[in-house]
Amino acid sequence: MVLVYGNSEHYDDIEPIFTTSRFGKPVIQIGQYRFNKRSDSKGLKSGWTCVKASNGCRATITTVENIIVKYNNDHNH
Numbered sequence: 001m002v003l004v005y006g007n008s009e010h011y012d013d014i015e016p017i018f019t020t021s022r023f024g025k026p027v028i029q030i031g032q033y034r035f036n037k038r039s040d041s042k043g044l045k046s047g048w049t050c051v052k053a054s055n056g057c058r059a060t061i062t063t064v065e066n067i068i069v070k071y072n073n074d075h076n077h
């Protein structure tokens with residue numbers, strides 16, 4: 001199940017880009033948003049949080065084997 005909140009009219013146009021930050025950490029870029037991999041991710045299933053999570057953004061991604069299985073588009077910015 002994909003949970004989509006807020007402004008989602010461009011959701012179908014989203015193409016996630018798997019990349020790395022300048023520090024070598026895994027990053028997913030979706031449109032204007034970037035997500036950092038959670039440090040407690042284990043195995044094939046990974047959790048990702050928006051880079052603005054420290055500012056209260058609650059958007060998250062769950063991936064399994066680098067496929068997005070869940071995208072909570074609840075950005076506050």
Ligand SMILES: [Zn+2]
Pocket residue numbers: 033050051052053057058059074075076077
């Ligand atoms: Zn966000």
